[in-house]
Amino acid sequence: MTQQGMFGATGSGDTSGYGGLVRSVASxxxxxRPFGSYFDxxxxxxxxxxxxxSDAIEKIVIDRDELTMHVRANRLLEVAKILRxxxxxxxxxxxxxxxxxxPAEIGxxxxxxxPLLSLTHNRRIRxxxxxxxxxxxxxxxxxxxxxxxxxxRETFDMFGIIFDGHPGLTRILMPDDWAGHxxxxxYALGGIPVEYKxxxxxxxxxxxxxx
Amino acid sequence: xxxxPYASSRETTEGTIYSVTGGDWDDIVTEIGSTKEEHVVVxxxxxxPSTHGVLRLILELEGETVNEAxxxxxxxxxxxxxxxxxxxxxxxxxxxxxxxxxTPFFNETAYCLAVEKLLGITDxxxxxxxxxxxxxxxxxxxxxxxxALATGGMELGALSAMIFGFRERELVLDVFELVTGLRMNSxxxxxxxxxxDIPVGATDKxxxxxxQLRTNLKDTEKLLVGNSIWLAxxxxxxxxxxxxxxxxxxxxxxxxxxGLPWDLRKTQPYCGYETYDFDVVTAESCDAYGRFLIRxxxxxxxxxxxxxxxxxxxxxxxxxxxxxxxxxxGWPAQLSLGADGLGNSxxxxxxxxxxxxxxxxxxxxxxxxxxxxxxxxxxxxxESPRGELGAQxxxxxxxxxxxxxxxxxxxxxLQATAAMCEGSQIADVIAAVASIDPVMGGVDR
Numbered sequence: 001m002t003q004q005g006m007f008g009a010t011g012s013g014d015t016s017g018y019g020g021l022v023r024s025v026a027s028x029x030x031x032x033r034p035f036g037s038y039f040d041x042x043x044x045x046x047x048x049x050x051x052x053x054s055d056a057i058e059k060i061v062i063d064r065d066e067l068t069m070h071v072r073a074n075r076l077l078e079v080a081k082i083l084r085x086x087x088x089x090x091x092x093x094x095x096x097x098x099x100x101x102x103p104a105e106i107g108x109x110x111x112x113x114x115p116l117l118s119l120t121h122n123r124r125i126r127x128x129x130x131x132x133x134x135x136x137x138x139x140x141x142x143x144x145x146x147x148x149x150x151x152x153r154e155t156f157d158m159f160g161i162i163f164d165g166h167p168g169l170t171r172i173l174m175p176d177d178w179a180g181h182x183x184x185x186x187y188a189l190g191g192i193p194v195e196y197k198x199x200x201x202x203x204x205x206x207x208x209x210x211x
Numbered sequence: 212x213x214x215x216p217y218a219s220s221r222e223t224t225e226g227t228i229y230s231v232t233g234g235d236w237d238d239i240v241t242e243i244g245s246t247k248e249e250h251v252v253v254x255x256x257x258x259x260p261s262t263h264g265v266l267r268l269i270l271e272l273e274g275e276t277v278n279e280a281x282x283x284x285x286x287x288x289x290x291x292x293x294x295x296x297x298x299x300x301x302x303x304x305x306x307x308x309x310x311x312x313x314t315p316f317f318n319e320t321a322y323c324l325a326v327e328k329l330l331g332i333t334d335x336x337x338x339x340x341x342x343x344x345x346x347x348x349x350x351x352x353x354x355x356x357x358x359a360l361a362t363g364g365m366e367l368g369a370l371s372a373m374i375f376g377f378r379e380r381e382l383v384l385d386v387f388e389l390v391t392g393l394r395m396n397s398x399x400x401x402x403x404x405x406x407x408d409i410p411v412g413a414t415d416k417x418x419x420x421x422x423q424l425r426t427n428l429k430d431t432e433k434l435l436v437g438n439s440i441w442l443a444x445x446x447x448x449x450x451x452x453x454x455x456x457x458x459x460x461x462x463x464x465x466x467x468x469x470g471l472p473w474d475l476r477k478t479q480p481y482c483g484y485e486t487y488d489f490d491v492v493t494a495e496s497c498d499a500y501g502r503f504l505i506r507x508x509x510x511x512x513x514x515x516x517x518x519x520x521x522x523x524x525x526x527x528x529x530x531x532x533x534x535x536x537x538x539x540x541g542w543p544a545q546l547s548l549g550a551d552g553l554g555n556s557x558x559x560x561x562x563x564x565x566x567x568x569x570x571x572x573x574x575x576x577x578x579x580x581x582x583x584x585x586x587x588x589x590x591x592x593x594e595s596p597r598g599e600l601g602a603q604x605x606x607x608x609x610x611x612x613x614x615x616x617x618x619x620x621x622x623x624x625l626q627a628t629a630a631m632c633e634g635s636q637i638a639d640v641i642a643a644v645a646s647i648d649p650v651m652g653g654v655d656r
Binding site for chain 2: 003031034065098100150151174189
């Protein structure tokens, strides 16, 4: 991720010199063992039960006491099935999916984040899948966690991620004929200036604000 | 048929479409009865008194039997998640409180716990702030369950339940107003603590409310528990067992109605819930009646927790600040309730305008710019009255969220409509949806 400038507005004749500032923001890198807590146990169990572990899992990140497994899109279904069915893992609930759009990460602009919950072991982990914007396809996990049906429709609606194998991937929150996917970063927030006591207040996305 | 402005019909390739918005029901029944079609697709809602909000139910009927049931949602989509990306982390509270409008304190707390996790200040939140959060959440659970019973009762024709429910809810809303200044959408829980301490004398008022509620809730209980008409409408209706719940990701009273005591307050405690004495209510019947019983008895458990909170708030061990000590995060101004409403405390204004330039700069920076949150993501779940409410936040290290996503339990649980309703009578659809208790503000966000 990168951030440009100090302020929210662009092209406003900002003479502070901070307008051209470019900062890159480091996200948490790959963690190494021992992971701590129950995370080693989860990783070991998955590795034992899944021969293609090293190919499927791009990296494991432990950040803020949460385990995130970055999974290759083409391996997602295999990993999900083992996570659900393996007795030592038993993540029988998937609490939906949410998207995130990182336009600066070329080739992996769209991320899908799946929080998983194991009722049996009282554990939580998270799966993250990154796919390119040019080919926004990834497998649907509805065949494994049926409750992800609406969540995937929402993520498709908001980010344009196409979940292959979904039983009916249609828009869910926006009208059926809506153009664009509103929560992508290249989709403007919109809004109109509001006049109040003679002054005009610009819409939130065009106001000067600190980054 | 003569033209009727309330019930017109037109021909399409799919068949005849009747729009029914009122008028003489007999005319419509006669006309539909004269067609050869056995199957009728009924759009119930989005503007319908028994669909629990702007929910559109698409029912394929064969006589009175529901063959297929589908939900149409999105009528209350307000783009809160997108909007929050354009405001500071503190301002985000004002947005998320409006999602599920019956559980504002749960939305706020889930959001704030996630922000605090991202900031790494979870342990620094003052104990008093956590007690106040728990107290407000439990009062909120009561008011939310009361609306569930009230609207659910109304939809099934039990109007007394509706009157009782809303009457009791007023008592709770009075406490909200006393503590936060607002009856709903209060933006009271803030990253790092709460907006202000409870006012002087509030604990006495809350004690009074709790004892009043204990008496009044008995009325609803006596009215409906074991009532044969209520049982006839809810017993065995909207059946969903444990396997169905886990497959569909269902949590909350629906999951507990299968006998599984899964309550995040016990299994994955937050805000110090492990230090309170309360029981998880379950039922074994997997049906609408079981969920109703759970809601009734959970309110009693919530009252127990509120009593313990009030005791703590009065004890000397829990006196002190309600916002983190860190001056780079904690909101600088304390609010005070004046004759003209809620505003910055006059002492604070006197300090920043009259005596301390540094305080003024500090206030200005924190209020206009906000604090920066280290890059990363966090998922925090709380047990809302409807189930697991998850806040998934992503920060890019800036003063605004990079992404805010709420895993709303209503959104997820509404998926169970088809599993609960298909094959049942059309009247049972109403009871089943009422037992899911979806709030469309949370479903559509």
